[in-house]
Amino acid sequence: MHTSEQITLAHLPSGVPIQTTVHTYGAGSPTIYVQAAQHGREINGTEVLRRLHERLTDKTVELDGTVIAVPVADPLTFDRVSYTTPEALDSVNHNMNRCWPGDFEGSLHERMTASLWAYAGQADAIVDLHTGSLSMLTHTVYLDGDTDCQRLAKAFGTDLLLAEAAGDTADTEWTERDFGGKLRVAATRRNIPSITPELAHNKQLVESAIDIGVKGMVAVLTEWGLIDGEVPEWDGTIARNHLGRIRADQSGLFQPATAAVVGSDVESGEYLGDVYHPATYDHLQTVHADRDGIIYSVTEEATVTAGNTLVGVAERIEWLRWYVYSSSVIIGVPLSRGLREIPVADRSNRLNVFEDSSRIARVDCFVGGF
Numbered sequence: 001m002h003t004s005e006q007i008t009l010a011h012l013p014s015g016v017p018i019q020t021t022v023h024t025y026g027a028g029s030p031t032i033y034v035q036a037a038q039h040g041r042e043i044n045g046t047e048v049l050r051r052l053h054e055r056l057t058d059k060t061v062e063l064d065g066t067v068i069a070v071p072v073a074d075p076l077t078f079d080r081v082s083y084t085t086p087e088a089l090d091s092v093n094h095n096m097n098r099c100w101p102g103d104f105e106g107s108l109h110e111r112m113t114a115s116l117w118a119y120a121g122q123a124d125a126i127v128d129l130h131t132g133s134l135s136m137l138t139h140t141v142y143l144d145g146d147t148d149c150q151r152l153a154k155a156f157g158t159d160l161l162l163a164e165a166a167g168d169t170a171d172t173e174w175t176e177r178d179f180g181g182k183l184r185v186a187a188t189r190r191n192i193p194s195i196t197p198e199l200a201h202n203k204q205l206v207e208s209a210i211d212i213g214v215k216g217m218v219a220v221l222t223e224w225g226l227i228d229g230e231v232p233e234w235d236g237t238i239a240r241n242h243l244g245r246i247r248a249d250q251s252g253l254f255q256p257a258t259a260a261v262v263g264s265d266v267e268s269g270e271y272l273g274d275v276y277h278p279a280t281y282d283h284l285q286t287v288h289a290d291r292d293g294i295i296y297s298v299t300e301e302a303t304v305t306a307g308n309t310l311v312g313v314a315e316r317i318e319w320l321r322w323y324v325y326s327s328s329v330i331i332g333v334p335l336s337r338g339l340r341e342i343p344v345a346d347r348s349n350r351l352n353v354f355e356d357s358s359r360i361a362r363v364d365c366f367v368g369g370f
Contacts, residue, residue, distance in 0.1 A: 001026060002057050009075075009112040012089070018112065018288065019071050022119060025056045026063030030224050035116065038097045038130065038183070039084070040077030042200040044206055045129025048213035050143055056121075056216065065226040068119050073090050074112065081203065085109065093181075100186035117186075123223060125152055126187045126194035126338075130215060134201040136312075137262045138209055141184065141196040141241055148193035153222035154217035154234040160296060162241035186278075187253040188235035201306055239294060241316030246311045248304045250284045251334040256298055257287075260311055264295050272311050275304065291315050 003024050008017040034052075036045025040122065049071040055061060072078050074096045076085045083085065084094040101121060102114030104245070116270040120126055126147075128353040132138075137160055142153040144163035152312030153161045178186055187194035196217060222229045236282040256273040268273070287310055297312035304310065344350040 001063075002053075003076065007115060009115045010108050011032070013241075018075055018108075020070060020075050023053065023067075023069040025069070026065055026226065027065040027134075027155060028065055030124035031066040031122060031224065032125050032221060032226065033068045033070075033120045033125065034127040034129065035073040035120070035183075036129040037071065037078050037329075038128065039072045039082075039202075040072075040079065041081045041083055041202040042129075042131040043078075043202065043204075043215060044131045044209050046071045047205050047210050048129060048199070048217060049093075051210070051214045055214075061227065063226050065221075067226065069223065070116060070119070070121065072355070073116060076108075076277075077334065080123070089140055097183060098179075098181040100181050100183045101190075109367050113183075115365060120183065120187065121190065121192075123192060124186075124218070126192055127152075127220060128183045128194065128196045130196055130198050131200055131202045131209070132207075133297060135262050136198060136201060136300040137294075137296040137298060138200050138212060139198050139325045140359045141183070141198070142194075143188045144240070146188060146193065147196060152193045152220060153195045155231050156195060157205065157219050157232060157234055157236075158197060158212060158216065159236040160294070160314070161236060162296070163238055163317065164241040167219060198289045200311055225288060227310040237294060237316060239316050241295075241314065245309045246272065246287060246290055246313065248275055248285065248306050249311055250275060251305045252284050252300060254303070254304045254310055256311070260295065260298050262298055265293070266295055268290050275310075278303075287311065345347050352368055 005022050006019050007022055008019050012018060034049065036049055039044060049069050052069070056063065057068060076089065077096070079245045083352070085096070085108070087094055092107040093109040096109045096113060099110045100113045101117040101312045102112070103110040104114045108340065111151065137212045138158055138159045139160035139162050140153045140156050141164055142149040144165055184194045184196050198214065200206040218227070219231045221227045252275045254273060254275050257271050259270060260272045268289055268291050270289045272289055273287040274283060276282065277284055291313055293313040293315040295311060296314045297309070299308065299310050310368050
């Protein structure tokens with residue numbers, strides 16, 4: 001079963017309604033809410049939802065639950081092929097993804113998000129489809145430490161998952177970066193598992209990213225029991241989000257090094273490029289990696305302003321290695337705290353492997369004295 005409705009999100013000063021289309025598939029629980037184009041130039045998600053529509057309306061597909069899909073969450077930025085709305089329309093919240101869950105009596109974007117939150121806030125899980133810059137690795141962001149969010153992210157299946165800090169650290173980071181009003185944040189604070197896939201770059205339909213998005217949505221619906229099938233086992237990398245942002249010390253021209261390639265592993269201190277003065281040719285900055293990790297973004301603009309992010313390095317966190325002195329304690333943490341032993345074939349080196357199901361992927365542990 002499929003229905004669609006035109007809803008009014010808010011009104012322009014002229015009285016013209018700002019409208020979008022909400023698609024509903026199936027009925028009953030659980031409910032998955034998915035949206036695209038919060039930032040109007042990020043269109044890969046919109047195409048993902050069109051292709052998902054074709055699958056969900058196939059007569060052979062039976063949904064055991066409800067899918068709510070909004071292909072154009074922000075018509076204002078979509079029509080302008082922009083990231084934010086003009087200040088004249090919303091001088092308080094020009095970025096729609098900074099004011100969730102919204103306010104029916106607030107600014108333009110707050111009213112728009114409140115209208116959509118009426119749907120999203122009732123969901124059992126939320127997928128907010130975005131795209132990144134031209135030189136950004138496709139990845140999915142989720143709340144670190146939240147097992148349901150991680151389960152959702154792994155089901156979606158991008159090779160790289162970025163875990164955003166949790167608890168008090170997260171609140172501080174979200175405040176400093178003005179992230180408190182993101183849809184993903186509003187949802188997780190209300191115990192709704194949510195993820196933000198970043199599907200390649202904006203303004204163009206990128207076939208490889210769209211394919212990842214469609215497969216990811218089908219896998220999410222399978223994982224949550226809406227459709228029959230098996231979810232492919234995830235075998236990727238988990239890294240921390242928003243830590244390794246290497247910024248320009250001064251304004252100028254950035255010349256990246258050959259090693260500054262999206263998806264590449266780097267070590268702390270590794271050379272990643274230079275910033276020069278365009279007129280005097282003075283050398284202004286040698287750019288180095290500030291940590292070990294994987295490069296997930298490189299600025300696409302050679303002309304940079306002081307403070308701009310040049311390279312993003314995500315710190316891997318899915319593997320931790322600890323030396324321990326007994327089989328029952330890992331650096332003072334009892335095995336009873338979410339750790340279970342996984343059999344391994346070769347114990348010739350007395351290697352035991354444990355999985356920390358409450359936090360990250362796995363913990364390698366050498367058991368015995370040293």
